[in-house]
Each structure stands twice: as C-alpha cells, then as structure tokens.
Amino acid sequence: MAEEKVSGKIVDWKIIRRLFQFIRPYNTQFVSLVVLILIGAALAPVMPMLIRYTIDRDVTAGNHNGLTFMLLCMVGVLVLQGIVQFASSYLSGWLGQTIIRDIRVQLYEKILYLRLKFFDDTPIGRLVTRTISDVETLADVFSEGLASIAGDILQLILIIGVMLYADWRLALISLSTIPLMLISTYIFKEKVKKSFTEVRTAVANLNSFVQEHITGMNIVQIFGAEKLEQDKFDKLNLDHRKANIRSILYYSIYYPVAEVISAMATGLIVWYGAKEVISLNTSYGTITAFIMFINLFFRPIRMLADRFNTLQMGVVSTDRILKLLDSDEYTQNEGTYQPEELHGKVEFRNVWFAYNEPEFVLRDISFQVEAGKTIALVGATGAGKSSTINLLSRFYEIQKGHILIDDVDLLNYELSWLRSRIGVVLQDVFLFSDTIERNITLGDPSITRAQVVEAAKLVGADDFIQRLPGTYDYNVMERGATLSVGQRQLISFVRALVRNPRILILDEATASVDTETEELIQEAIGKLMKGRTAIVIAHRLSTIREADQILVLEKGQIVESGTHESLLERDGHYANLHRMQYKELV
Structure with missing residues (x-):
C-alpha cells in the first residue's frame, strides 16, 4: 500500500465535496461556525476605525465625554470579539473532534470486514496511521482549514475596502508590499507542502516498523539481531527527523521574512503619512488606524499559507481514508440465507484458489463431508491444507468452482450467521489483553458465565483456570x-466450542501442547465431535486414526483419500508419511 503524494492542486474539490459528506449530519453547527467566523472577520476593522475616530474627534479636541464614550465602545467591541473568538474556537474544536470520531468509527468498521488478503498486502502500522494520524489531521481541517480560510479571506476584503474608504493613497502605499508577501507565501506553501508529505511518509514507516518488530521481538532476540534492528530504526528515525527539520526550517525563514515585509509596509505608512500630516492632507488618527490595519491585513496572509497547507494535508489524508473506505478488498456478503438449522454437510466441487493469480495453491479440489462426520487433511507444508479451511469461512474468495454447505452455495449464506456456526481452533492462538472470560466470549452478551464454565470443564481447561488469581476474571x-502455550490452546478450544458450532475446524490444534495435554484434549475432542461435522488438519497422524475419511494433499491437489487402514494398505503417500513419523518403531 504505497504512500500517496500530495497533488499539485491547491484544493481538490472532488475530495472536498466528499469531505462535506462527513459534515452533513452537523450542518447546523457548521453553519453556526461559519457565521461566527464571518462576524469575527467583520469586527476586525472596527477597532482601528474607532481609534481613528477617537483620536481625530476627541483626543485632538480634548473632548473628555466623547473620549469616555468611545472607550466604552472599544471595550464593548473587545468583549464581543472575545465572545465570538471563544465560541468559534470551541465550536470548531467540537465539530472537528465529533466528525473524526464518526470517521474513526466508519474506518474501524470497514477494517473489521476487510478480506484477509488485504491484511496480507498491507502493513498493520500503515493502517494504524490511517486510523489515528490521518484522521487526526482532519480535525485541523475543521478547526484551522475550511471555515478559517473563508474568514481570513473575508477579513482581507473588508480591511482593503475600509482602507480605501479611509484614504485611498495610504491604502495603495500599504498594499505596495503585497506582491513580495504573495511570492514569499507561495514559495513557503510549496516547500512546506512537500515537507509535510515527507513527514507523513516517515511517520507511516515508523509506525509500520515499530508495530512489526515489537510483535516479532522474540525472533529479534532469539537470533541476536538487536543491533541490526536498532540500526534500521535509527535510519527511519533519522529520516523522520530530517523531514521535520526541513519543515521547521521553512517556518523559521518564512515568518521573519513576513515580519520584515510587514515592517516595510509600516515604515512606508509612517514615511508617507508623516508628510501627509505635515501637509494637512491626512490626520494622526488615520495614520494610527493604518498602522493597525497593516497588522490586521498581513496576519491573515501569513496564516493563509499555513491554513492552505493544513487544508491540502487534510485533503491528502481524506483521500487516503476514502480509498480505504471505498476499497473493493471488502468481504463480499451478497448472501442473505439463514436457515433455521445448519446440519453441517460440506462439499468442495472443483475448487481452484490462488492468493495471487495465476499461482494456484488449490487445483480442482473436490470432496464431500456428510453431516456429523469427520474428515482429516494431511500433507507436507504448503500442500494447501490451511487454505482449504480458510475458504470454508470465506476468509478468501475462490477463483473457480463451488463450495456448498447443506447443498447451498457458500455465497448465498449471510456471512456473520455462517461464521457463528463454524468453530475454528488454530495452532497460533491469539488472546487479547483482557479477562479469560472476555477472551472466550469476545464480549458476546448472549454467552453466560455458566456456559463458559461448562465448555471449559468439557475440554479440561477449568482446572487450571480455577488456580489462577481471579479465575475467569484473570487478565x-x-x-x-x-x-503457557498449552493453556492458551485450551482457551481457544473453549472459545470455539462455547458457541456450540455445527462445523468444527481444527488446524493442527494440538501441535503446540505436550503429550499429557494432548491426551486431555483428544478425549474432549472425541466428545465434542459427536454430532458435529469436523475438519481436522494434523501433522501427528495418531490424532486422526478415527477420522471417517482422510485426504492427502500434495501441491494443491488431492492425491489420496480413504480411511487410515485403507491408506496404509495402499502403501502410497499416506503410508510414506506414516513411516516417516514412526520409523523408530518400524
């Protein structure tokens, strides 16, 4: 999943329109924010004009009553500006945080239903960046982007209009430095835009690296690769530092340059205005007002460059988020079929499957498991055993053929309903940082503590759980x-079986446990398989002797099938596997 680049456009209106879809539920608040910002912009030129009026009419004439009145007016304007600024700041922050909350919910909901192939191709750290950093950038778009840009532009227009009204000659003198400001602002905007892109790419790379290597820390330490990994991290961190320093450099150059240009405009006003005052062509109040106008005028110009960059980065983040939300790597769920009862008959009919075409890992696979029967899949690593069971739960979609349950095509079933009736126990058990009970129920309120305890007793997990501090509430x-590995495996059995599945899938479920625990589990499995359809993958052939049918896979094809005894008599692939495991007894 490559990093997207910032487009050369100042604003991508197609994405902005999509962005407004997130704002639509809060139209009232957004309109209120725009109104507040516009009021704030309209109030900006009021204070300089009041000061001009006060100096020219009251200060020079010694009118104390008028001076007091104007002072009260100024205080009133300041209070009103403070109220408007507080309301707009709070509302923009509230709007931004509320909208990114909604976006995160949509994004996480989307991620929950993405196909496993998507996660095979996408670093987890990059998804974390999408869900956290990119969404957080959108908060700045609402607090410092769209509405603020509109307010800054309106403020500039109003100030120019008032300046021309007050004294068009001084206005032209004040505006003479604008070309310099616009050129420097454009250069700054382009440089910072590029540096922001580099920063975000560096952040995504850091997130991916840290997540992946902390997860695989045991491998790093087992092979003594700490120094090598530290060197890799140092390089990524250095890239991140360089990108940020470039951004800091551009800011460090731009703002002093902007201050110098603003000071030049002030100097021109003082120089030209002093001559006009001496010539009696203008007043002290007008000069004072224009000095204030310059500060009010150049501040939005300086901020506009930053706000446009914020808006652009928000557009880039929105584009990345939308690509994830619109991703076609979505678990297709056209089916709606939910029968009252699932019997558990399974059939694979001429199934072809590839993770990446045309490299098929399953080739024309066909077999049938009657309801309540047990079938075992054996074969060398990479033969296609795990791929076969992944297809049954529709973690991946097949390219050709059909998979049927109870003679109904798998695509016709409602997916969540189907998966709730298939129990899966994997060799690599994942437990969340939570209590044992919640790891078993996964927060399903329909599963009671009594059901959890009953299932745990059935597989022999209750004994060790009762010895833990807090028992089922142990974190x-x-x-x-x-x-231990065996304890985690037992919990995974309870997790699968507490839902009373009609189809039970065991993917080398006893490969990571000791012999004593395996015997305990095998005894429980024998009870649990009764009346259920079971599909078992096992390297230890001793665990599948009683299977109703054994399929031997090699290079994605079924090369043998039959019972344990019949396959041994055939003296083929299965017999060879059996001899390899028990050669010390032959």
Missing part, C-alpha cells in the same frame, strides 16, 4: 503472555 495480558 491474560497482551497475546496471553502470562499463560
């Missing part, structure tokens, strides 16, 4: 770090 920490 297993991230990835179940405080439990």
